[in-house]
Amino acid sequence: MIRAELKDGVRLLTLDRPEVLNAFNSAQFERLAAAMLEAQQDPATSVVVITGAGRAFSAGADLAEDRPPPEELEFGFQGCIDILIDFPKPLLLAVNGLGVGIGATLCGLADMVFMAESARLRAPFSALGLTAEASSTYTFPRLMGSQAAARFLLNAQWLDAEQCRASGLALEVFADEGFLQRVLAEAANLASLPLVSLLATKALLLADHRDAMKTANRSENEALLRLRGAPANVEAVTAFREKREPDFTAIQSKH
Amino acid sequence: MIRAELKDGVRLLTLDRPEVLNAFNSAQFERLAAAMLEAQQDPATSVVVITGAGRAFSAGADLAEDRPPPEELEFGFQGCIDILIDFPKPLLLAVNGLGVGIGATLCGLADMVFMAESARLRAPFSALGLTAEASSTYTFPRLMGSQAAARFLLNAQWLDAEQCRASGLALEVFADEGFLQRVLAEAANLASLPLVSLLATKALLLADHRDAMKTANRSENEALLRLRGAPANVEAVTAFREKREPDFTAIQSKH
Amino acid sequence: MIRAELKDGVRLLTLDRPEVLNAFNSAQFERLAAAMLEAQQDPATSVVVITGAGRAFSAGADLAEDRPPPEELEFGFQGCIDILIDFPKPLLLAVNGLGVGIGATLCGLADMVFMAESARLRAPFSALGLTAEASSTYTFPRLMGSQAAARFLLNAQWLDAEQCRASGLALEVFADEGFLQRVLAEAANLASLPLVSLLATKALLLADHRDAMKTANRSENEALLRLRGAPANVEAVTAFREKREPDFTAIQSKH
DSSP states (O other), X not given: OEEEEEETTEEEEEEOOGGGTTOBOHHHHXXXXXXXXXXXXXXXXXXXXEEESTTEEEOOBOTTXXXXXXXXXXXXXXXXXXXXXXXXXXXXXXXXXXXXXXHHHGGGGSSEEEEETTOEEXXXXXXXXXXXXXXXXXXXXXXHOHHHHHHHHHHOOEEEHHXXXXXXXXXXXXXXXXXXXXXXXXXHHHHTSOHHHHHHHHXXXXXXXXXXXXXXXXXXXXXXXXXXXXXXXXXXXXXXXXXXXXXXXXXXXXX | OEEEEEETTEEEEEEOOGGGTTOBOXXXXXXXXXXXXXXXXXXXXXXXXXXXXXXXXXXXXXXXXXXXXXXXXXXXXXXXXXXXXXXXXXXXXXXXXXXXXXXXXXXXXXXXXXXXXTOEEEOOTGXXXXXXXXXXXXXXXXXXXXXXXXXXXXXXXXXXXXXXXXXXXXXXXEOSTTHHHHHHHHHHHHHTSOHHHHHHHHHHHHTTTHHHHHHHXXXXXXXXXXXXXXXXXXXXXXXXXXXXXXXXXXXXXXX | OEEEEEETTXXXXXXXXXXXXXXXXXXXXXXXXXXXXXXXXXXTOOEEEEEESXXXXXXXXXXXXXXXXXXXXSSHHHHHHHHHHHOOSOEEEEEOSEEETHHHXXXXXXXXXXXXXXXXXXXXXXXXXXXOOTTHHHHHHHHHOHHHHHHHHHHXXXXXXXXHXXXXXXXXXXXXXXXXXXXXXXXXXXXXXXXXXXXXXXXXHHTTTHHHHHXXXXXXXXXXXXXXXXXXXXXXXXXXXXXXXXXXXXXXTTO
């Protein structure tokens, strides 16, 4: 459910569960972690591009999943994020369609993000009674400035591709027509350069940030552990199942 | 002289000394500190918006004030800044008109800054023989990039609302007509979301920065202590009273 | 080969080797270091502007140079960078034409960068089998955001003046006609303000960053020591001498 193709030093990873808009369940995080490790170790791979199959990039974590116990997972969510943070070769995202949750926060873990004109991103955490993840509370202020990051991570609203580019979350927007080819051309240009230089420069660029990203990810996970199953999260999930708007009024006054 | 109104979880604080363009004297800093603590403790308040009464946001610190001795103040300037830095709920600024000095540097202490089309900001520190305050030497480079922050904090020139938005000091500019309503609508949308999520996400976003902001504020205050009453500051204040342009030529050659 | 002129508190330093597009050899780094120290100590200098003679700003380090042994140099490359990082007065760049390598990375060491409309910048490190220098792996992400910095430092492509401005690498673009006069007017405005304020504010703005910049510069130099003379660098230099395109294919597969 992650397809890997290699051409001219560029490994294209396609999230391939289009029937659920490429949502992530625990198994998909395992697969992404394994695919990244394989790309890291493959001497023929200089650059990695991640995209989504079908019309979505990724609808985010599968909220309905019964999560397997941690001991049954090789990497887990945190392990997968750590592998992305430590990935030594250039990592590009080709955000072909909507990205929600981890489908948006992945942007902070890539070196460059390209978006199709019709793509859009949403960080729905507040609307679910949850909080941000995947180091986005560290990476997004660096990308967008602190005000735009605060708004995006707090208000659970959509940003279209042009808004993402203007705020710094994405580097460039290409037309939908020929989108992936444009990103692959960028990647192929990088892959034509000496890998020793790409590795050295990326290592220097991230030197001050990898530990801070991991620390942020751990702090976020602690907050999420506290918020999952708490009244606001229960109301959000219940309202979603009952196909009604959530009402947090009764919960608010308790703080 | 600070009005507080609560509606739908949004507490609107209005700096209300329009006869002096909402300038801050020591008493006003005390009131702002107290108003923020009240908002923090009030379970019915999810989001705070600060705006100014009349045509100005705030003309900044009252330079003509005979300052009371520190022991007569409950919070003081530094205490007020610390309370703003530690404020756990979303804090929005509605910059309705001109902001000078603290009326501009407050932007670095808010989560989101909205400006009316006709508003403009100025950091007059160099023209007064002083230096920047309220952690702006830390917050402004993060918001504006280091070059734009250096220019704004060094050259004592005005930036109009659109320049503030383009440089990242403000998140969005709204038309003067209906300006406050637009900001209150943003705030109400935030306040409709679970407060637990707003608190958790803001805490994560600021985790790495609160201590650094306080350190910057203290370093700025030490530099200000050195510069207040020094020759350049005396010349600036004297020229202001004598309604002439200051002339720093004689002072410059001593460095 | 560096001309110095002083007017109204502004010291203009002109890189003056137009016959080699103001390329830097070891002697030129010595001269720049000495000129900056002189500007620092001169009480009549409030602000420094660096520009280039002729049509280029600087073509970067002279790759063909037989470098003198370190003991024959007073400052060396690292010493010159340290002096630029520690320079206490406002430092402006007037990028009048093309800037390559150090002619581009200098932008991260200045407080404000102005570019002529026809100027453009390139970080050619990957194409040479090398990596970035002069603290640019620290300063460029702060100026441009991490994605634009990664692209610029990794892909060895040109950015024109407007792209530099839009990404934050330059503060403003002026028309070629009258370019230097516009930058000198900005500098003269700063120099008319109290130097004590300029010194205090610049010190505060850089307080958190000078050590990090020096650390980045040292890490970059270590990586460069490893990459110089390695297969990719040898192929790049050989191809340059043989006037052909380099071919890194054979080298890539060894990683």
